[in-house]
Amino acid sequence: MRERWARRLAWITCSLVLVFTAAFAATYNAGTATIAAEPMLPVPPAAAPGDAERVARGREVYASLDCATCHSIAGEGSPRSPLDGVGSRMERPEIRAWTLGEDSVAEDLSPRALRSKRGYRELDGDDVDALVSYLASLTD
Ligand code: HEC
Numbered sequence: 279m280r281e282r283w284a285r286r287l288a289w290i291t292c293s294l295v296l297v298f299t300a301a302f303a304a305t306y307n308a309g310t311a312t313i314a315a316e317p318m319l320p321v322p323p324a325a326a327p328g329d330a331e332r333v334a335r336g337r338e339v340y341a342s343l344d345c346a347t348c349h350s351i352a353g354e355g356s357p358r359s360p361l362d363g364v365g366s367r368m369e370r371p372e373i374r375a376w377t378l379g380e381d382s383v384a385e386d387l388s389p390r391a392l393r394s395k396r397g398y399r400e401l402d403g404d405d406v407d408a409l410v411s412y413l414a415s416l417t418d
Contacts, residue, residue, distance in 0.1 A: 329411070336412025339405045343398065348391065351416065363418040373413045374406070 340346075346355030351362060364373060375382050379395030387395065398406070 332408045332411040333415045335405070336408035336410070336415075339401070339409045340412055344394065348394070361413060362416060365414040365417040370410050370414050374410050377409060377413070378406070 340351075345361075348356050349359045349361045350357050351360070368376070374380070377395060378399055379387060379392045384392055401409075
């Protein structure tokens with residue numbers, strides 16, 4: 279008789295543990311579902327996260343290339359064509375056109391400059407974007 283009660287009690291305890299576990303899991307998962315959905319919200323362009331990283335990456339790309347043989351930034355490089363404040367003079371597409379020697383600017387470049395610039399078309403697209411972000415950040 280006692281053994282039967284003990285067995286019953288064990289069953290009740292197990293069932294209760296299961297019910298509480300399920301209830302806790304349901305509550306907890308409902309919470310995480312809300313958190314997971316947040317990054318899907320549109321991010322306003324002005325506060326785009328990662329801008330600072332892209333500019334930093336663009337600075338590295340700039341330094342790894344030979345831009346400074348013809349250009350200078352903050353007095354570093356060739357004084358022939360300073361890029362200081364280029365972000366105030368030009369919009370991104372124009373900066374990009376000059377960097378890559380696109381047709382729209384080809385007439386204003388020497389054959390040597392054009393050759394160098396067209397060589398940058400080999401770069402990874404993300405690196406070009408980062409490079410343009412860096413130059414666009416050079417404002418007066
Ligand atoms: C062989 C020389 C040469 C190299 C190398 C070169 N450029 Fe230029 N770049 C020029 C010349 C020449 C111009 C024409 C405008 C001028 O004289 O300021 C120009 C213009 C530009 C402009 C427009 C600036 C303005 O104020 O009119 C940008 C932006 C630019 N280059 C970016 C770059 C970047 C970024 C690199 C490296 C990835 C690079 N250039 C490499 C020669 C060069």
